[in-house]
Amino acid sequence: xxxxxxxxxxLSSTFLVGSLHAATNTDPVxxxxxxxxxxxxxxxxxGNKKRYQARVMKExxxxxxxxxxxxxxxxxRIKLKVYDLDLAGDVRPMMAAGNDIRVIKSIYPPMxxxxxxxxxxxxxxxxxxxxxxxxxxxxxxxxxxxxKQLGYEKAMLKKWMRNELTR
Numbered sequence: 001x002x003x004x005x006x007x008x009x010x011l012s013s014t015f016l017v018g019s020l021h022a023a024t025n026t027d028p029v030x031x032x033x034x035x036x037x038x039x040x041x042x043x044x045x046x047g048n049k050k051r052y053q054a055r056v057m058k059e060x061x062x063x064x065x066x067x068x069x070x071x072x073x074x075x076x077r078i079k080l081k082v083y084d085l086d087l088a089g090d091v092r093p094m095m096a097a098g099n100d101i102r103v104i105k106s107i108y109p110p111m112x113x114x115x116x117x118x119x120x121x122x123x124x125x126x127x128x129x130x131x132x133x134x135x136x137x138x139x140x141x142x143x144x145x146x147x148k149q150l151g152y153e154k155a156m157l158k159k160w161m162r163n164e165l166t167r
Contacts, residue, residue: 031061109138
């Protein structure tokens with residue numbers, strides 16, 4: 001009596017684990033950061049570079065995970081690879097204060113180099129492209145963009161989503 005019960009528990013737990021694994025493979029947005037230590041400019045004005053880079057990637061990933069599904073049809077997924085990132089502005093040393101600052105000027109636009117594949121609900125590639133783009137007019141928009149964390153980069157990503165992935 002105990003053997004059939006145990007066998008049933010083992011089989012049902014195996015099915016459950018398999019289902020959980022399958023669920024993670026159907027996330028609508030999958031992001032892979034390729035060699036982020038070599039990204040062009042994800043430098044911090046103050047603090048530890050690795051921690052800052054991790055925060056930037058986490059914040060952008062959260063934004064992409066939140067916004068990108070709005071541009072996909074039901075059942076579609078997207079695989080995104082980020083090869084390079086250059087934040088708006090440039091970090092400059094401040095000798096007198098002892099801290100660096102990020103200077104935001106139009107000559108330092110944000111840039112991202114990505115490769116993406118849009119997949120249908122069967123996993124077939126519908127659209128795929130590698131693209132490097134800059135937002136040359138990044139500081140011409142709303143002042144509210146500048147006040148948000150990574151606002152220029154998020155606005156650039158939103159423009160890309162709207163232009164490339166509109167239904």
